[in-house]
Amino acid sequence: MKKNVLDVVQKPTLLVDLQKASANIDAMRAKAAQNNVILRPHFKTHQSARIAELYREAGITAITVSSVEMAQYFAAAGWGDILIAFPLNWREMDAVNALAGEIQLAVLVDSIESADFLTVKASHDMGVWIKVDTGLHRSGIWWQEMQSIEVLAKRIMQSSKLHLQGILTHTGQTYRANSPEAVKESAYASKQAMLEVKKYLSKQGLKDIQVSIGDTPGCRLLDDFNGADEIRPGNFIFFDLEQWQLGVCRPEEIAVAVACPIVSKNIARNELVIYGGAIHFAKETLPYKGRAIYGMVAGNPNTSFGVLQAECLLTTTTQEHGIIEVTPAVFSQYQVGDVIQLFPVHSCLTVQALGEYLEIHSGERISSMVTKRNGCS
Amino acid sequence: MKKNVLDVVQKPTLLVDLQKASANIDAMRAKAAQNNVILRPHFKTHQSARIAELYREAGITAITVSSVEMAQYFAAAGWGDILIAFPLNWREMDAVNALAGEIQLAVLVDSIESADFLTVKASHDMGVWIKVDTGLHRSGIWWQEMQSIEVLAKRIMQSSKLHLQGILTHTGQTYRANSPEAVKESAYASKQAMLEVKKYLSKQGLKDIQVSIGDTPGCRLLDDFNGADEIRPGNFIFFDLEQWQLGVCRPEEIAVAVACPIVSKNIARNELVIYGGAIHFAKETLPYKGRAIYGMVAGNPNTSFGVLQAECLLTTTTQEHGIIEVTPAVFSQYQVGDVIQLFPVHSCLTVQALGEYLEIHSGERISSMVTKRNGCS
Numbered sequence: 001m002k003k004n005v006l007d008v009v010q011k012p013t014l015l016v017d018l019q020k021a022s023a024n025i026d027a028m029r030a031k032a033a034q035n036n037v038i039l040r041p042h043f044k045t046h047q048s049a050r051i052a053e054l055y056r057e058a059g060i061t062a063i064t065v066s067s068v069e070m071a072q073y074f075a076a077a078g079w080g081d082i083l084i085a086f087p088l089n090w091r092e093m094d095a096v097n098a099l100a101g102e103i104q105l106a107v108l109v110d111s112i113e114s115a116d117f118l119t120v121k122a123s124h125d126m127g128v129w130i131k132v133d134t135g136l137h138r139s140g141i142w143w144q145e146m147q148s149i150e151v152l153a154k155r156i157m158q159s160s161k162l163h164l165q166g167i168l169t170h171t172g173q174t175y176r177a178n179s180p181e182a183v184k185e186s187a188y189a190s191k192q193a194m195l196e197v198k199k200y201l202s203k204q205g206l207k208d209i210q211v212s213i214g215d216t217p218g219c220r221l222l223d224d225f226n227g228a229d230e231i232r233p234g235n236f237i238f239f240d241l242e243q244w245q246l247g248v249c250r251p252e253e254i255a256v257a258v259a260c261p262i263v264s265k266n267i268a269r270n271e272l273v274i275y276g277g278a279i280h281f282a283k284e285t286l287p288y289k290g291r292a293i294y295g296m297v298a299g300n301p302n303t304s305f306g307v308l309q310a311e312c313l314l315t316t317t318t319q320e321h322g323i324i325e326v327t328p329a330v331f332s333q334y335q336v337g338d339v340i341q342l343f344p345v346h347s348c349l350t351v352q353a354l355g356e357y358l359e360i361h362s363g364e365r366i367s368s369m370v371t372k373r374n375g376c377s
Numbered sequence: 378m379k380k381n382v383l384d385v386v387q388k389p390t391l392l393v394d395l396q397k398a399s400a401n402i403d404a405m406r407a408k409a410a411q412n413n414v415i416l417r418p419h420f421k422t423h424q425s426a427r428i429a430e431l432y433r434e435a436g437i438t439a440i441t442v443s444s445v446e447m448a449q450y451f452a453a454a455g456w457g458d459i460l461i462a463f464p465l466n467w468r469e470m471d472a473v474n475a476l477a478g479e480i481q482l483a484v485l486v487d488s489i490e491s492a493d494f495l496t497v498k499a500s501h502d503m504g505v506w507i508k509v510d511t512g513l514h515r516s517g518i519w520w521q522e523m524q525s526i527e528v529l530a531k532r533i534m535q536s537s538k539l540h541l542q543g544i545l546t547h548t549g550q551t552y553r554a555n556s557p558e559a560v561k562e563s564a565y566a567s568k569q570a571m572l573e574v575k576k577y578l579s580k581q582g583l584k585d586i587q588v589s590i591g592d593t594p595g596c597r598l599l600d601d602f603n604g605a606d607e608i609r610p611g612n613f614i615f616f617d618l619e620q621w622q623l624g625v626c627r628p629e630e631i632a633v634a635v636a637c638p639i640v641s642k643n644i645a646r647n648e649l650v651i652y653g654g655a656i657h658f659a660k661e662t663l664p665y666k667g668r669a670i671y672g673m674v675a676g677n678p679n680t681s682f683g684v685l686q687a688e689c690l691l692t693t694t695t696q697e698h699g700i701i702e703v704t705p706a707v708f709s710q711y712q713v714g715d716v717i718q719l720f721p722v723h724s725c726l727t728v729q730a731l732g733e734y735l736e737i738h739s740g741e742r743i744s745s746m747v748t749k750r751n752g753c754s
Contacts, residue, residue: 009468010466010472011466011468044696044697066697068388069388086640086652087640089388090714091714092387095387113712117714138695138700139643142645263464263465264487269514273515273516278661278726283661283662284660318549319443320421320444321463323515337468337490349696
């Protein structure tokens with residue numbers, strides 16, 4: 001890192017290392033290619049047209065988003081094959097129709113009501129995926145309720161505008177695993193459940209049902225994707241402390257950090273007080289050594305982030321303040337007015353909170369769809 | 378509420394009831410006047426020039442903010458007496474100087490290093506407050522270290538540009554209290570500690586030291602502010618579930634809620650899945666009946682928010698999804714495509730996350746300094 005990149009930091013700033021992000025993309029792209037599945041990365045992690053270009057350079061053409069707003073943003077940035085992997089929001093149907101008139105759009109449903117609504121309201125051709133629950137218990141039809149899935153699939157197929165793509169699951173339960181082995185088992189069980197559903201549907205005469213799976217831990221740790229057609233991980237472009245703790249990535253692969261000015265020091269408690277709090281890191285916690293932490297120091301004062309300081313923990317965040325508990329040795333390395341780099345617990349939420357990136361090699365400021373009004377030009 | 382106000386909701390939307398907000402302001406203004414203290418409300422809660430006008434109508438002229446950026450925003454909106462109640466961030470000194478040239482600005486320090494930095498760098502007259510820790514243990518000099526406070530005060534007074542205002546504390550420890558009585562005791566102990574410091578400084582020849590205190594629970598529940606010169610509560614304009622649980626407000630006084638479209642229903646679990654998650658509510662949790670919740674249903678389908686449905690809890694939030702566990706009776710009241718209103722755990726963070734308000738009586742859209750780029754005109 002050029003020394004002067006951190007010199008420009010005046011307030012909590014999201015740092016990104018695009019070289020690491022590109023390497024992370026390449027690794028996942030290679031694994032997808034090897035397994036002959038489509039990589040349809042989830043763009044909710046970075047939310048940035050500029051960073052999306054790294055994917056384009058890697059040959060990616062199909063993407064996943066989590067809101068209609070995000071689909072609009074990336075459609076405007078030239079992405080022509082977008083899946084909104086969120087249960088259809090009836091109240092945005094006009095915007096969905098407008099998008100479907102412009103690009104190859106796919107939406108997600110998990111009920112007859114939504115399928116019927118779509119059938120009545122769809123004004124353009126669009127793809128439809130059925131959301132299946134394989135254990136996360138958030139939304140979707142429980143995978144063993146195969147007859148319900150079949151009924152829904154057939155209902156969708158009755159509409160001339162709706163094109164059934166297949167069944168889709170998000171195996172977010174991998175985040176509850178305690179070990180890399182447990183992640184693999186959970187991801188494997190989810191994929192096998194999806195293949196069972198596909199087999200059942202096939203017996204009922206429903207052919208060409210694609211299987212879409214995806215979550216970063218599973219996609220990273222599964223040995224193969226045998227039977228799946230498509231994977232939709234998102235977080236892997238950046239990773240974060242949660243992924244590191246799950247055993248999914250190494251600290252040097254984490255491609256984002258937050259640079260924060262130090263505004264106070266408390267020698268009695270070995271604490272650094274930073275400008276950087278709940279509204280910058282987001283309030284996601286990681287259980288770590290019996291406590292809940294919000295971040296971890298990500299390197300040394302004068303080098304680019306990449307080395308965990310696993311005894312230097314962001315233990316408190318209020319609206320704008322953060323408190324970092326550090327070792328005496330680290331305490332003496334930083335003075336009020338210095339900048340300290342921290343890895344976030346959950347990079348997706350931290351990106352959403354900060355909205356704009358600073359690239360650490362080039363010094364480039366990179367905007368996203370959540371760049372704040374103050375950043376408007 | 379006019380039925381059509383909720384009809385316009387397409388995505389997670391921050392609702393505000395300006396009548397309730399005004400009533401909350403009036404109550405605090407009256408209490409401050411009765412106690413002969415200045416009410417310098419903290420604007421980090423609403424972050425909106427439009428909503429700030431409610432304070433102006435109530436005769437308020439002095440305000441508190443938590444960042445230089447926020448000071449810039451409100452200075453541009455015509456506020457001429459602003460305290461940045463956050464330890465001086467050296468890296469924004471140019472902006473601090475620029476503001477001090479425009480308005481009556483005050484800043485906060487808690488170290489000799491920062492006082493010396495200010496002495497060298499200040500290019501305009503500015504007020505300086507000394508941050509004192511009375512039990513929160515975030516930043517500030519511990520109140521019993523009175524000699525350190527004295528040394529710092531005298532150092533500040535040596536500069537011709539710096540004008541020592543007094544001592545300031547944030548009694549955030551009231552949020553850790555288990556009962557309204559405990560809030561009062563904590564706030565009272567904090568105020569008395571500040572008065573001890575003032576008495577000590579007075580004995581050392583430091584006269585005209587003002588005492589600034591403030592946090593919503595304490596300001597609301599303390600019987601009087603005897604000895605203090607200024608109070609700086611912020612959250613009381615809106616309140617939230619945390620304040621309600623502390624015994625600080627009644628549900629009908631909470632002036633904000635989040636309206637979310639329902640996108641899926643799970644009858645087996647009596648769960649409503651909403652478009653509304655971590656990026657809308659913020660990830661602040663409230664301990665409630667042995668669990669951690671993110672929000673609570675705030676009323677009935679067709680009436681304005683204001684009545685707690687204390688058995689209907691937002692128990693899970695991921696990036697865009699939320700899951701509300703409801704009673705069977707409530708489950709049957711809502712259909713996919715409907716909107717449901719929820720009280721947030723912490724209104725300040727929810728305002729920061731959503732950025733724009735919808736006023737429930739007038740239907741007015743109200744922007745804030747964090748209104749997203751998509752909202753830029």
